[in-house]
Amino acid sequence: MQNLSGNARDLWVTGIRDIRTQAADLQTILGLPGVAGDDELVTAIQNANTSTLELVSWLEGEAPMKNGPSGIGKENYTWYQQNVHLVPLTWNDEVILLKLELARAWSALKLEEHRNRDLPQLQAVNSPKLMTPWLNKVSAA
Numbered sequence: 001m002q003n004l005s006g007n008a009r010d011l012w013v014t015g016i017r018d019i020r021t022q023a024a025d026l027q028t029i030l031g032l033p034g035v036a037g038d039d040e041l042v043t044a045i046q047n048a049n050t051s052t053l054e055l056v057s058w059l060e061g062e063a064p065m066k067n068g069p070s071g072i073g074k075e076n077y078t079w080y081q082q083n084v085h086l087v088p089l090t091w092n093d094e095v096i097l098l099k100l101e102l103a104r105a106w107s108a109l110k111l112e113e114h115r116n117r118d119l120p121q122l123q124a125v126n127s128p129k130l131m132t133p134w135l136n137k138v139s140a141a
Contacts, residue, residue: 007068016059023052 006012026049035041072080074091081087081094089097 006070007066008070009063009066009068011070012059012063012066016056016063019052019056019059023049023056026052 026045029035030042030045035045071077078090081089081091
């Protein structure tokens, strides 16, 4: 467990979820055709599952003590985008694009609200019974 030395809480919590998924996958493998008849394979899978669950317990015990941020930093992200994905944008370029897209989305929303300003206010659906006619239309389309 030498590589689990960081303090980034969200990575620890995500790791717990992912390792739990691994344990579930191991249980699924036990049910596959041909596995149950191979005692050596069943033993190996059960040992792996036991180790996996022990790791989950350990991670859960350690996670509350983790409080740091995660991330690789702007410079490393820019390098990664430019050299791995071959995207010629920097971190700041992407931030600008995202801000412009958010502004465009808000503008479109406000224009739509203005276009429909004379219509009555929509009422939120608060019952599955009221939702059924709409769902039937959508599923038929």
